[in-house]
Amino acid sequence: MRFALHKLGKIEQNQVLLPELSLSVEAGEIVAVQMEAEYMQTLFALMNDPGLYVSDKIEFSGDSSSSLYLCQREDGLYKRLNARQTLKFWSTLYGADANVEELLALCELNALPLRANKRLTYSEQRRLHFARALIQPASAYLFEDPTYGLDLQSKYIFSAILERISADGGCVLIVTSSLEEAILLGTRVYRFSARGLVLVEEKTGNGNEESEIPESDLRQVKFEKILAKVEDKIILFNPLEIDYLESRDGQTLLFVNNETFVSSTALKELEIRLVPFGFFRCHRSYLVNLQRVREIIVWSKNSYSLSLDNKAKSTIPLSKGNYAALKQLIHL
Amino acid sequence: MSRRYALYYKELCDLRWNGQIMLIVASVLIVNAGFLLAPHEIHDSFFVAFTMCMLTLLMQGNLMVEEHEQNTNRVLRQAGVKPLEMILIKASITALLTVLHLLAFFLLNGYSWIQIFKTLILVSPVIGMFLGIGTLLGQASKNTVDVSLYAWPIILFYFLVESLVMNLEPTSGLWFVIIPNYHIHYGMLKLQAGELWGVYLLVPFLWCAVAVRMVWRITRV
Numbered sequence: 025m026r027f028a029l030h031k032l033g034k035i036e037q038n039q040v041l042l043p044e045l046s047l048s049v050e051a052g053e054i055v056a057v058q059m060e061a062e063y064m065q066t067l068f069a070l071m072n073d074p075g076l077y078v079s080d081k082i083e084f085s086g087d088s089s090s091s092l093y094l095c096q097r098e099d100g101l102y103k104r105l106n107a108r109q110t111l112k113f114w115s116t117l118y119g120a121d122a123n124v125e126e127l128l129a130l131c132e133l134n135a136l137p138l139r140a141n142k143r144l145t146y147s148e149q150r151r152l153h154f155a156r157a158l159i160q161p162a163s164a165y166l167f168e169d170p171t172y173g174l175d176l177q178s179k180y181i182f183s184a185i186l187e188r189i190s191a192d193g194g195c196v197l198i199v200t201s202s203l204e205e206a207i208l209l210g211t212r213v214y215r216f217s218a219r220g221l222v223l224v225e226e227k228t229g230n231g232n233e234e235s236e237i238p239e240s241d242l243r244q245v246k247f248e249k250i251l252a253k254v255e256d257k258i259i260l261f262n263p264l265e266i267d268y269l270e271s272r273d274g275q276t277l278l279f280v281n282n283e284t285f286v287s288s289t290a291l292k293e294l295e296i297r298l299v300p301f302g303f304f305r306c307h308r309s310y311l312v313n314l315q316r317v318r319e320i321i322v323w324s325k326n327s328y329s330l331s332l333d334n335k336a337k338s339t340i341p342l343s344k345g346n347y348a349a350l351k352q353l354i355h356l
Numbered sequence: 357m358s359r360r361y362a363l364y365y366k367e368l369c370d371l372r373w374n375g376q377i378m379l380i381v382a383s384v385l386i387v388n389a390g391f392l393l394a395p396h397e398i399h400d401s402f403f404v405a406f407t408m409c410m411l412t413l414l415m416q417g418n419l420m421v422e423e424h425e426q427n428t429n430r431v432l433r434q435a436g437v438k439p440l441e442m443i444l445i446k447a448s449i450t451a452l453l454t455v456l457h458l459l460a461f462f463l464l465n466g467y468s469w470i471q472i473f474k475t476l477i478l479v480s481p482v483i484g485m486f487l488g489i490g491t492l493l494g495q496a497s498k499n500t501v502d503v504s505l506y507a508w509p510i511i512l513f514y515f516l517v518e519s520l521v522m523n524l525e526p527t528s529g530l531w532f533v534i535i536p537n538y539h540i541h542y543g544m545l546k547l548q549a550g551e552l553w554g555v556y557l558l559v560p561f562l563w564c565a566v567a568v569r570m571v572w573r574i575t576r577v
Contacts, residue, residue, distance in 0.1 A: 072430065094434060100427030102366060104373040113369075116362035117435050140373070160435075 025051035027084040027092075027164035027195035032076075034066050042066040043218050049164065049195040054186055056198040056210025058224075060282070060335070061169075063216065064199050068096055068168055084164045084195070093162035095153055097169050103142035107133045107152055110141060114159045122159045130188075131155045131181055147178040154185045164195040171205050183209070203283060204254050215265075217281050224259060248297060252278050252285035259285065263301040267334045269294060269311040282335045304350060306330055306342045320350070359437065363445045367419070371449070376418055376500055384411045384457065392464055398522070401541040403461060404479055405518045409511040412454045412486040413493070417503035419446040420494020439575040447487045454483055471547065478543045478553060481560035482536050488567025495574055536560040 026048055033044035042063050049055045059067075071094055076082055084091065101110060108124060115122040128134040131151040133144075141149060150170070157165055171179050186209065189196055200206050203224070206213045213225040249260040261280060270277045271291040278285040287294070295303065295311055302314045312330055319331035320342065328342040342350065350356075371377060384407060391403055423429045423442070432442065455476065462472045489510065497503045514537070521537045532538040536559060543556030 072433075094430075096430065098427055099431055102370055102428060103426060104370045105366065109366075109369045113362055113366045114435075116358050116365060117432075117437075119358045156431075 025084075025163060025193055025195060027197065028082070030081050030083065032067070032070060032081045034070060040218065042070070043216075043220065045216060045221065047197070047214070047221065049197050051193040051195055052190045054190055054196040054198065054209065054211045055214070056200060056206035056212070057214045057216050057221070058200055058203040058206040059216040061201050064168055064201065067199060068094065068166075071166060091161075091163050093157050093160050093165040095157065095165075095167045095170060097172060099153055101141040101144075101149055101152060104140055106138045106140055107131075107144070107148075108137040110152055111155060111159065114156050118160050120159050120161060127155045127158060130158070130184065132177065145175075146173060147175045150174055151178050151181055154182055157185060157189060162194065164197065165189055167196070167198045169200050169202075169205075170198060171200070171209070172202075203259070204257075207254060207257050207259065215281070219265075222262065222265065225257075248301070250278065250287060250294065250298070251289065252287045254285065261285075263298055263303070264313070264315065266298075266313055267316050267332055267338065268313060268340055269298075269303075270340075271309045279334075279338065304346075304353065306340065306346050306350065308343065310340050312340060314353075320347075359435070360441070360445065363437065363442065364449075367445060367449055370422075374418075377415055380411060380414050380418075381453065381457075388457075388461055392461070399541065399544070400462075400465065401537070401544050402518055402522060404458065404482070404540060404544075405514060405537060407454060407457055407461075408479075408482055408486045409507075409514055411457060412450055412483060413490045413511065414503065414507055415453065416447060416450045416487050416490025417493040417497065417507055418500050419450065420491050421497045421500055421503050424494075424497075425499045440572075443491055443571065443575065447491065450487060450490070451483055474547050474553070475544060478547065478557060478560075479540060481557060481564035482540055484564035485536065485560065485567045488564070488571045491571045492567070492574065534559065536563050 028048035029045055031044045031046050032042070034041040045067070047055065047057070070076055071092070102113075105113065107128060111122065111124045111127050114120075115124060125134070128137055131154065133148060133151060136144070136148075141152070144152070154170070170182055174182070186196060198206065198209050200209075203213075203215065206215075207225055211226070212223070215222045215224050248263055250263055250266060252259045252261060261278065265280050267279045267281070269287075269291060270279065276287045276289060276291050276294060278287055291309070291311055295305055298311060298313075303311050304314050306312045312332070316332045316334055317330050318333040321329040321331055321339070323329065326344050328344065328347045329339050330342050332338045332340065387406065387410075388403060391398070420443070423432065458476065458479065459472060462475060467475065490507075493503050493506050497506060517535055518537045518541075521532060521535075521541050524532070539556040539559045543553045546553040546556065
């Protein structure tokens with residue numbers, strides 16, 4: 025069992041709504057992809073288009089969209105039905121013989137099975153939607169920002185549901201705008217941007233595996249990664265992914281594709297490691313990736329800024345002393 | 357089969373607590389009870405028009421818009437529910453409630469069973485027409501407020517034509533022949549007089565066919 029997307033993308037007039045996305049998810053695997061909200065919207069709009077299922081852009085063991093479970097943030101519930109009636113309705117609708125009481129217990133809604141959906145909290149309503157994943161017979165499961173705005177209890181329940189789907193051999197693809205959530209939920213984590221799909225992390229089940237290849241045959245290619253800590257995880261960034269770095273309150277902040285990450289390494293030390301990759305110390309507190317610089321703005325004789333070519337169109341300061349060095353560097 | 361059962365189950369569970377629909381049903385019941393109890397000279401065709409506008413049209417419009425308002429359309433589509441299937445389920449519930457309502461009124465108004473049967477056949481194309489218009493309203497609206505907003509001009513126009521039909525002689529204007537009110541009013545008069553009434557089915561049936569055709573077209577989009 026395998027679920028795959030082949031060069032799925034969308035361009036409208038001169039605007040790239042979704043860059044080409046190619047990705048495959050094996051049975052029992054949970055793949056999480058971090059992407060911008062606009063890309064997510066386009067991806068789900070495409071997934072809801074029946075025309076996609078007769079094209080070669082999607083591949084999975086099912087011949088129609090009904091074999092794919094889609095959970096979107098905008099999906100609503102019948103506000104006057106209660107949780108039990110909703111689950112019974114879905115169970116009958118999909119012709120599944122689901123155990124409604126067991127699902128209520130799994131979603132921890134068994135204490136309020138008769139409460140109308142409109143009186144449930146947002147998190148409780150989302151839990152009810154997640155329960156649909158266990159009712160609908162599907163081979164692939166696609167979730168849109170599933171943990172957005174959820175309370176901790178619901179996040180745990182969602183993880184339990186994911187484990188159950190994974191154990192049953194389902195292919196799970198989670199699309200989220202938060203890299204932290206992607207890392208927490210996925211067994212394989214990607215970042216997706218206009219520059220393409222980048223593998224961030226891959227969790228293997230047996231981390232203690234010993235290599236059978238003799239050490240003499242192993243050659244470590246020199247590589248440089250910049251580390252950032254998110255909760256109990258460490259993310260490794262390719263230097264060229266970083267837009268700029270800022271030293272603030274004794275911490276070094278990495279600005280990567282509209283998100284900010286904290287690194288424990290000092291800016292001075294990072295400067296030594298990043299200069300070979302085209303980084304430049306433009307200010308006492310800033311280190312910029314010169315490939316991202318679009319404009320050098322001269323405000324006055326002593327005041328300069330760098331305008332970047334990133335999504336946020338960030339502007340960072342350029343000190344007078346470094347302006348001269350930059351001019352020399354770019355042969356101005 | 358299980359899918360249709362599920363959709364009926366959902367509609368009936370939802371309907372019990374749907375305050376808007378309950379209010380519509382209750383107000384139609386109260387007004388019609390007033391018709392029965394108070395001495396009046398208004399013909400029964402006005403009661404039929406009132407029920408169609410206030411119950412059939414508004415109820416179908418409100419039921420249709422609910423899916424859009426509650427963002428539940430996508431999940432239904434994903435489960436393989438066709439728009440036409442959903443429309444038919446909702447229309448059958450609205451039609452059943454309309455017919456039960458008319459049945460109770462005609463019985464309390466002293467109609468015989470055979471007269472009730474014939475009158476229901478006569479009004480059935482108009483029920484179909486209002487179900488069609490209600491469906492179109494529901495599809496075009498964003499919420500139940502929109503349904504009421506768009507429905508009221510139609511209701512007022514229908515009442516205006518109905519009052520004109522009841523107060524004018526059948527020969528006073530040929531243009532009346534193209535509107536369904538004329539045929540329901542005079543069809544019911546002929547039926548009560550024991551005369552031929554089948555011809556009065558034709559124009560309402562054409563109106564019904566136009567409304568159904570329009571609904572059919574939007575389900576194909």
